[in-house]
Amino acid sequence: MNQTSNGGGLSRIRRGLWAMTGVAVVALGAAFLWRAQTPGDLPGPRVTGEAAITNAYTLTDHTGRSVTADDFDGQWQLVFFGFTHCPDICPTTLAYMAQVMDALGPKSAQVTPIFVTVDPARDTRDVMAAYVEAFHPRMVGLTGTEAQIAEAAGNFRVWYERAEDTTAPNGYTMAHSGHIYVMAPDGGFVDVWLEGDAPAETFAENLSALIQATGSSS
Amino acid sequence: MKPIALAVFCAALPTLAAADLSVTDPWARASILASRPGAAYLTLESDIADQLTALETPAAGHVMLHDTVTDTNGVSRMNHIEALDLTPGTPVTFAPGGMHLMLMDLTGKLEEGSTFPLTLTFENAGEITVEVPVLSVTATGPGNAE
Ligand SMILES: [Cu+2]
Numbered sequence A: 001m002n003q004t005s006n007g008g009g010l011s012r013i014r015r016g017l018w019a020m021t022g023v024a025v026v027a028l029g030a031a032f033l034w035r036a037q038t039p040g041d042l043p044g045p046r047v048t049g050e051a052a053i054t055n056a057y058t059l060t061d062h063t064g065r066s067v068t069a070d071d072f073d074g075q076w077q078l079v080f081f082g083f084t085h086c087p088d089i090c091p092t093t094l095a096y097m098a099q100v101m102d103a104l105g106p107k108s109a110q111v112t113p114i115f116v117t118v119d120p121a122r123d124t125r126d127v128m129a130a131y132v133e134a135f136h137p138r139m140v141g142l143t144g145t146e147a148q149i150a151e152a153a154g155n156f157r158v159w160y161e162r163a164e165d166t167t168a169p170n171g172y173t174m175a176h177s178g179h180i181y182v183m184a185p186d187g188g189f190v191d192v193w194l195e196g197d198a199p200a201e202t203f204a205e206n207l208s209a210l211i212q213a214t215g216s217s218s
Numbered sequence B: 001m002k003p004i005a006l007a008v009f010c011a012a013l014p015t016l017a018a019a020d021l022s023v024t025d026p027w028a029r030a031s032i033l034a035s036r037p038g039a040a041y042l043t044l045e046s047d048i049a050d051q052l053t054a055l056e057t058p059a060a061g062h063v064m065l066h067d068t069v070t071d072t073n074g075v076s077r078m079n080h081i082e083a084l085d086l087t088p089g090t091p092v093t094f095a096p097g098g099m100h101l102m103l104m105d106l107t108g109k110l111e112e113g114s115t116f117p118l119t120l121t122f123e124n125a126g127e128i129t130v131e132v133p134v135l136s137v138t139a140t141g142p143g144n145a146e
Helices: A017-036 A089-110 A125-135 A146-155 A200-215 B002-018
Strands: A058-061 A066-068 A076-082 A111-117 A140-143 A160-164 A172-177 A180-183 A189-193 B021-029 B038-046 B050-056 B060-070 B075-081 B084-086 B099-106 B115-122 B126-135
Touching: A058 A125, A058 A146, A076 A089, A076 A172, A076 A200, A089 A111, A089 A125, A089 A180, A089 A200, A111 A125, A111 A146, A125 A140, B021 B115, B038 B084, B038 B115, B038 B126, B050 B060
Parallel strands: A076 A111, A111 A140, B021 B126
Antiparallel strands: A058 A066, A058 A140, A076 A180, A160 A172, A172 B075, A180 A189, B021 B038, B038 B099, B050 B084, B050 B115, B060 B075, B060 B099, B115 B126
């Protein structure tokens, strides 16, 4: 189970998913214990001590369904916060997530890429549907009220800000953090990546190894 | 006044004739909704100091030069560049995550497989028009058109 020594070929990765595998395993164990002592259907936030990033939200998906983080239980989740008026970083990151999914091959069935808007005023359910469908058939788009989005972003420690800009459509644009959050099937935080950190194939290889490592224990 | 103006014009002529400015690898990402801004990318290289001062295309109401700046916290924001200086021998590459041409008020969806003309105006080189191919929404560079 302990694979942390095998890190040589993966030195390109900023923080190293291998080191994080240990955290994920601990988190899985902790979640298991926590669940064992908690009544079955009680929803709860999932926190790892590492970064205090909490996978918790109540939002509306691109099909109009109200969802919480619990709805993605059992799936690895790649979570990205962005907005559709962003023509550069956001489509590039969504394309990167789609490439990771393709590179994962059959293992992509265990992964859900999630795009959360930080601009819910303009990114309605229909807009989110058009976007996620254009990038990957398994991608989920999430929107909500300003308060719901603020809560979700706060839980993920995602920073975003409306920047007034008279040259932008509707007079504003958004500044936002462009991280991809890797969340384990128990909802626990595993790692954050930026699109430019490594090629999609490298991301996929690391994620694939994580899936393999945790899958073998079941 | 008149002789001086003429002298300046004559002095500028040889430079104009010798100058070579290339616009290579233009591409744009297909749009998902026409109501959202598009982005185009290309590479510029000039033999002489020059400045990109204006951009125009029938595909968009107006085109802006933007630089995406990502700070150490991973926060990205777009900065507007008024005019872009070209230094001789130093190519300027527009690419995802860096500089892009922001296509505002699209006249229609940028459809994958189509092209649109883009006219760049330079202080010295004058107007150069290139045909910009529209690649897929998941394209990340001019090379992965297939
Ligand atoms: Cu821009």
